[in-house]
Amino acid sequence: MKISIDWLRQYIEVDSDIAKVSDVLTMIGIEVEARHALMPKVRGVVVGKLVRIEPHPQADRLVVCQVDTGASEPSQIVCGAKNMREGDRVPVALPGTDLGGGFVIKEAKLRGVTSLGMLCSESELGLPIESGGLWILPEDLSVGAPLQESGLPLDWQLELEITPNRPDCLSMIGIAREYAATTGQSLRLPQVGWKEAGPSADESVSVSIAAPDRCGRYIARVLRGLTLASSPQWMQWRLLCSGMRPINNLVDVTNYVLLETGHPLHAFDMRRVEGGEIRVRCAAPGERFRTLDEKEHELLPTDLVIADRARAVALAGVMGGQNSEIADDTRDVLLESAWFEPSGIRATARRLGISTESSYRFARGADIEGAEWASRRATALFQELAGGTVAPGSVDAYPRPYQPHSVRCRTARAAGLLGVSLTTDQVAAYLGRLGLAPQLVEGGQAVDVTVPSFRHDLEIEADLIEEIGRLHGLEQIPEVPGKAAVGYDPGDRFDRFSRRIRHFLVDRGWTETVSYSLISRAEDAVWEGGLTPSDSSAVAMANPLASDQEVMRRTLLSSLLAVTGTNLSRGNRDLGLMELDRVFWRGADGAPQEGNRLGLALTGAVYPGAWSTPQRDLVRDFYDMKAAIEELFSIMDIDQGQGRLNCRRAESAIPQGMDAGQTAEWVDAAGRRVALAGRLESRREKKLRAVHPIWLAEIDLDWLISVLPSVRGYQPLPHFPAVSRDIALVIPADCSYRLVMDELTAGDEPLLESVRAFDLYVGEKLPAGKKSLAFSLTYRSKEKTLTDEEVNRLHQRISDRVCSKLNAEIRG
Structure with missing residues (x-):
């Protein structure tokens, strides 16, 4: 503004x-x-009068002007502006005038016609005003006078x-x-008054409101015998300074009062309002209306119009119509001052792509009580600037008069919130400056105020306290250092461990992604299952902004796949992507829920850019993904042994987007699925034109954080030597590595420090249906050096237990 x-x-x-x-x-x-x-900063510019305007003989967009500059003969100047007419006064830069920036006006030929100067706009003279053409000066300026001496005001x-x-x-x-x-000043408002004559307003005009919820008030006044002319210099200048272009006194008055009061007005040519009837109604389905900007619009029943007996004459609160606009021969005017409901005006203006000063103010909320004073102010200016007579009275349709409400402000509460010492008298004085009519209550410990109609924002006590703070001066509120105990705050447990997870993955070459939480319904259906509860449903958006943002995602896999696809399309084939974020769903009871997930996507070569053939041919597979997941569990101190966390082939609740035959799950001791990993379904891989398989995984972070050990103890370096023994077991081919590891460590032997597999053999030297797994077992005591006898006895006990439990044999 x-x-x-x-x-x-x-x-x-x-x-x-x-x-x-x-x-x-x-x-x-x-x-x-x-x-x-x-203030014009250019010297040498004079006031000129346009004597004659003729078309340019060689250019359709140019005109040739004869301009009186006070010299004996008019100056011929070629111009491209369209907003002037004969008789207008305009700024003229004659040859030799320096307009700044090295631009000096010279005599020149434009398309074969001599031009002896330049007609100027406001911006060309250094003013921050754009009027869309030449600067049309007030008619009372002396022709030939230097513009800087013409009496134009200096302003900011x-x-x-x-x-x-x-x-x-x-x-x-x-x-x-x-x-x-x-x-601390008093506001000086202009006095309004006029002389009334002729038939009363209600004899000439009737007003009916068919949509009182959309139009809360409509005031109509009638003015007769007005004279159309230019506005005085002071009004034109004020309009220009406010970003409006002066047109004529009748139009300028309504614009001036809008800027002065903030309340939009509209003036109709009384001759064009059939029957003198004003009907405020909703548009009929398919009704068409041509606005003042010469554009025709098809209206909807949600659009509000001002109509006469026969047709719509204005788009309420937005723009008037061509069929009732002020014309050069207008003498009688019907002046509208109304209040329209903000959301309806906002919706109509946005849908039709019309933004006006009126719609901007109505959409934010005009003052319903201020409509009367705005109408009176405009009426007084009409008679002052255009003469004529004012019909006695007005027609004021006000179906639901404004009921002011009161708000109580307690002095102690205001002082407490602002952090300053206040008395009730101070509180009342501050609120009184805002015109809130304070009344002392509660024995002088509080103030009741009546909120005026123009302050929609004052609803509760805190709003009044904010006003007190503004008037007291926010810079006057003293700074008081906060008092807090100094100590170590480890922060939120989830935040700490999520940072740890991010650092772990980024250190190993993974790239973090951040994506939208909204996906399409179709994509949600493809990824249903996985870690989301089987009885869940998607959280749908009431008003989605796009077709691919209809529901909140229940898994991170869809988002990661979208990012993977984008990167593949750009030639990035070797990818390790991860995202740590929330997912959302509705439970069986319909209540929305959310959870934290870690999503992973992996594709490409194991050693990107390797030149040797063996390494160049290595492609990331399921075991690369599995290794990343289990290493993450390991560094987070998640115990994966003894059935506490098992990896197995997924048999159910597999998302459609994954290959059911190449998907694994991790389940805890209670049988709860806590992680899922597998290959993208082949048709989707082809659609993405993936060169290598795409592997996806998702981990339930809420579960992961919940099972983390609360304290991680310090482990000092060992003082005594370790002793290693190897064991090679011949076991059934379907016996898993995890099962063997669980049995080797099942006895909770305090001297068994670690177990590491180092060989797998399947071949002719073994019976059919058998395989050999070899392990290295490390023994160590924290208290002494172990003897061979102690180690052999313990190693034999472990070997016997494993052979018995797994039907295994020691391989020689």
């Missing part, structure tokens, strides 16, 4: 130091984004950022009210 400081001074006293003004506004929450000095323009919760500040009076409250 742009404002003029000179205009602001009409309502309050403003410091001459523009920097101080900016600081005051910023400290009360109205951020000043930029400030500009408004401020660009303000108004937050969405403060629509009352989208006006000059709103800004002045805030500035006055901060500086």
Whole structure:
């Protein structure tokens, strides 16, 4: 929003130091984004009058102007602007004028026609104003006078950022009210008055509201015998400084009052409102309407229109219609000042792609009580600037009058929240500056205020305390160092271990990904199963933004596969991707739930870029994924032995996106699936044009964190030597490595330090259906050096137990 400081001074006293003004506004929450000095900076520019405008003989987009610059003969100047007409006064840069940046005006020929100067816009003269063409100057300026001496005011323009919760500040009076409250001034509002004559307004106009929930108030006034002309210099300047282009006095008055009060108005040509009837209704299905910008729109029943007896004449709160606009011969005007429900205006403006000053303010919330004063202010200006008469009275359709509400503010609560010492008198004084009419209650310990209609944001006690803080001065609140016990905080357990997992994987060459939590319904169905409970369902979005963001993901595998596909399409074939994030689902009772997961994706060569043939041909397979998972379990101190965590082939609840024959699961002692790993289904691999198999895995991090040992004890380096013994076992071919390891370590032998497999043999030297696994067992005591006899006796006991349990034989 742009404002003029000179205009602001009409309502309050403003410091001459523009920097101080900016600081005051910023400290009360109205951020000043930029400030500009408004005065032509170019010397040598004079006021010219357009005597004649003719088409250029060689160019359709140019015109040839004869311009009176006070010399004996008019100057011929070629121009490309379209917004001027004969008789207008415009800035003229004659030959020799330096417009800055080395741009000096010279006599020139444009498409064969001599041009003796340049007609200028505001921006070409160094002003931060864009009017879409030439700067049309007030008619009372002297022709030939230097522009800098013409009496144009020196002014400052401020660009303000108004937050969405403060629509009352989208006006000059709103800004002045805030500035006055901060500086302890009284607001000076202009006096409004006019002379009435002729038939009353209700004899000429009737108003009916068919949609009172969409239009809360509609005020109509009638003005007759108006004279269309240019607006005075002061009004044109203020409009330009606020980013609006002056048009004529009738249109400019409505724009001026909009900027002054923040309340949009609309003026209809009374002749074009059939029967003098105003009907506020919803559009009919398929109804078509042409707006002032000459565009035709097909309306919906959710769009609100202003109609007469026969057809719509305005798109309520958004833009007027061509069929009722102010024309050059307009003499009688019907002035509208209304209140429209914000969400409906916002929806219509967004759908039709129309953004106007009116729709912007109505969409944020206009002041329903302020509609009356805005109508009165515009009526007074119409009569002042365009003459004519005002019909006595007005037609005010107000089906549900505004009921003000009160809010209580306790002094002790305000002082506690702000951290300052306050008295009730101070609280009442601050709130009184904002026009809230404070009343002392609770024996002088609290204040009740009546919230005015223009302050939609004041609803609860904390809102009032925020206002007190603004007026007291946030910079005046003392800084008090916080008091807290100093100690070591290890932080959240999940955060600590998730960082540890990330570091572990990144150190081993994995790349972390971050992806959206929303996927399509079709993709969700493909990945149903896995670690998600079988009785779960997806959490659907009520209003999805896109077809691929319909539901919240129940697994990370779909997201990882999408990232894998993107990388493969870009030639990145050797990938190790991981993502640590939440997944979401609805339980059997319909309540939404969430869980933490670790997802992994692996594909490509084991040794990317290796030049030797044996290494070049090694491709990542299931065992690479399995090794990564089990190494993760190992470094997290998860006990994988003795049936506490078993890896086996998955038989059920396998997602459609995975190959059922190449998928494994990890289950804990209670039979709960805690991890899943397998190959991507072949058709999907082909669709991604994968050169190598794609392996996916997912781990339940909530389970992983829950079973971590709470304390990891320190293990000192051993003081006594270790003794190793090897054992080769001939076992049934279907006997797993894990089963043998569990039996070797089952006795909880305190002297058995470690067990390591080092050989697997299957061949002719063994009976059919048999295989040989060889292990190295390390023995060590923390208290002494073991003798051979002690080691042999222990090793024999372990060997006998394993052979008995597994029907194994010692291989010689």
